[in-house]
Amino acid sequence: MSPLDPQTTAVNPVTEAGRMAPKNYDAVLLASFGGPEGQDDVIPFLRNVTRGRGIPDERLEEVSHHYRANGGISPINQQNRELKAALEAELAARGIELPVLWGNRNWAPYIPETLQDAYDAGHRRLLMVTTSAYSCYSSCRQYREDIGMALTETGLDGRLEVDKVRQYFDHPGFVEPFIEGTAAGLAEVRAKLTEAGTPDAPVQILFATHSIPTRDAEAAGRSEGEPREFEDGSAYVAQHLATAAAVMERVTEESGLTADWSLVYQSRSGAPHVPWLEPDINDAIEELAGKGTKGIVIVPLGFVSDHMEVVWDLDTEALETCANLGLAATRVPTPGTHRKFVNGLVDLISERTLANNISDRPALTGLGPWYDVCRPGCCANFRGEKPTIAGADTTVGTGHDPYPAAGSATSSGQSGEAAQL
Numbered sequence: 249m250s251p252l253d254p255q256t257t258a259v260n261p262v263t264e265a266g267r268m269a270p271k272n273y274d275a276v277l278l279a280s281f282g283g284p285e286g287q288d289d290v291i292p293f294l295r296n297v298t299r300g301r302g303i304p305d306e307r308l309e310e311v312s313h314h315y316r317a318n319g320g321i322s323p324i325n326q327q328n329r330e331l332k333a334a335l336e337a338e339l340a341a342r343g344i345e346l347p348v349l350w351g352n353r354n355w356a357p358y359i360p361e362t363l364q365d366a367y368d369a370g371h372r373r374l375l376m377v378t379t380s381a382y383s384c385y386s387s388c389r390q391y392r393e394d395i396g397m398a399l400t401e402t403g404l405d406g407r408l409e410v411d412k413v414r415q416y417f418d419h420p421g422f423v424e425p426f427i428e429g430t431a432a433g434l435a436e437v438r439a440k441l442t443e444a445g446t447p448d449a450p451v452q453i454l455f456a457t458h459s460i461p462t463r464d465a466e467a468a469g470r471s472e473g474e475p476r477e478f479e480d481g482s483a484y485v486a487q488h489l490a491t492a493a494a495v496m497e498r499v500t501e502e503s504g505l506t507a508d509w510s511l512v513y514q515s516r517s518g519a520p521h522v523p524w525l526e527p528d529i530n531d532a533i534e535e536l537a538g539k540g541t542k543g544i545v546i547v548p549l550g551f552v553s554d555h556m557e558v559v560w561d562l563d564t565e566a567l568e569t570c571a572n573l574g575l576a577a578t579r580v581p582t583p584g585t586h587r588k589f590v591n592g593l594v595d596l597i598s599e600r601t602l603a604n605n606i607s608d609r610p611a612l613t614g615l616g617p618w619y620d621v622c623r624p625g626c627c628a629n630f631r632g633e634k635p636t637i638a639g640a641d642t643t644v645g646t647g648h649d650p651y652p653a654a655g656s657a658t659s660s661g662q663s664g665e666a667a668q669l
């Protein structure tokens with residue numbers, strides 16, 4: 249049974265473990281959030297992000313200042329240009345002939361245009377890598393919906409197949425840069441305290457991630473009819489807690505350093521009466537200072553690169569909170585274009601391709617390796633279901649193109665490994 253057979257691709261072939269049969273993808277789609285690149289972009293960008301999401305105007309006004317203070321420019325697009333180039337270089341170095349196409353949810357290059365360009369260039373099977381590592385509506389289903397809607401809008405559904413790599417929160421390529429960074433950050437804060445004459449003062453490591461509404465947190469990573477139990481009732485929370493624990497274990501193993509740690513949240517928006525995940529990082533810092541903590545290491549565990557929510561909410565606000573309280577503090581780097589991260593993403597791509605299939609599926613927590621194909625109802629959208637790709641119950645983006653591009657492989661002769669899941 250070839251995974252390229254129209255009969256089998258009409259519904260995603262997926263095993264119990266949520267794995268999809270390898271395919272001969274012809275391009276990688278790097279999908280990201282997008283950000284403004286000048287003052288004139290700021291308001292249109294924020295409108296794109298919050299369309300239909302019920303974010304109060306005051307919050308938008310406040311967030312616009314974060315961008316304005318940086319010339320109206322979010323660092324995220326440049327980060328993605330660099331990540332795209334690094335991925336292309338690593339793919340080429342491994343002899344994997346897959347171009348990397350880039351599309352954003354909220355700013356140019358927009359996903360629908362990227363998909364149209366991909367199709368016009370002769371691509372038929374895309375494998376999406378997103379710049380989001382965890383499971384929740386904003387970091388998983390919303391990408392799947394935006395691709396589903398773009399395929400519908402452009403009339404490319406049925407002609408362009410789009411799948412996605414698994415959420416990679418516990419893949420060594422994502423976690424190892426944090427292990428290095430946390431060990432270095434802890435050493436740095438310890439050195440500052442030693443210099444201040446208090447070498448044994450208590451230090452706390454704060455793993456920071458984006459707050460989300462608790463309702464979204466509870467729906468994250470779930471499956472209808474097959475409920476998995478997660479710590480704190482949320483796969484989003486559980487994935488962060490397990491990844492943080494894995495980071496701490498390795499930091500201690502490799503550096504001999506240790507400290508207390510906790511998971512904290514940042515960048516809350518939405519109406520005040522709607523519950524979101526807590527504690528806020530700034531409240532946590534104040535409380536710790538009140539209890540005698542003298543040093544803070546901030547680990548931006550929820551984020552892939554140094555975008556606005558990292559450079560503003562952590563580097564400007566949280567580090568300022570620390571400074572005001574007289575705490576020694578540092579913020580650990582995001583994976584960005586760290587060699588291990590880039591290599592890890594190429595490994596994640598290789599897990600899914602016929603020609604470069606690697607059967608090894610590393611995961612540093614007991615929760616993973618996460619699913620290639622989301623289970624039904626996973627990361628529910630409470631505002632009404634939309635066409636989604638890469639779900640066990642979705643029929644959008646599953647391919648069976650009646651007009652294959654010239655030169656694109658329709659039979660492969662390399663289906664040998666396809667059945668070995």
Ligand SMILES: CC1=C(CCC(=O)O)c2cc3nc(cc4[nH]c(cc5[nH]c(cc1n2)c(C)c5CCC(=O)O)c(CCC(=O)O)c4C)C(CCC(=O)O)=C3C
Pocket residue numbers: 281282283284294297298301303307308311322323324379380381384386387458459460461515516517518550551552555556557
């Ligand atoms: C879980 C999560 C991630 C992490 C996963 C991932 O990285 O994808 C993330 C990343 C990002 N969020 C970003 C920007 C914004 N997020 C907003 C609003 C929201 N984010 C949410 C969640 C997340 N967001 C949620 C539940 C909302 C409420 C509105 C809604 O329910 O959809 C708003 C509106 C204003 C505000 O409320 O702050 C903005 C401007 C940028 C770009 C930064 C740049 O420009 O450099 C990035 C990478």
Ligand SMILES: [Fe+2]
Pocket residue numbers: 458
């Ligand atoms: Fe966000």
